[in-house]
Amino acid sequence: MAQKKELHITISPTGEVQVQVKCVAGASCVDETRFLEDALGNTIESRDLTSDYYASSTSTDETIKNSG
Secondary structure (H helix, E strand, O other): OOOOOEEEEEEOOOOOEEEEEEOOOOOHHHHHOHHHHHHOOOOOOEEEEOHHHHOOOOOOOEEEEEOO
C-alpha cells in the first residue's frame, strides 16, 4: 500500500502562505506543491528544503513561503 502524502498549509494574517510537504521522497515534493504555486500566482518568496529533499527517504519536509 502506498504511503499517504501530507500537505500542511498555513495562511498568516498578512496573507503569507506556507506549505510543508510530508511523506514524499526526494525532489518530488516540489511537484506536489505545483498546483498551489500556480493557484497563488507562482510568486515564491522562498523555498526551504530540508536534508530529506536530497535523500531518497520516504519523509521529506519542504516549506514554501508565498507572500502573495
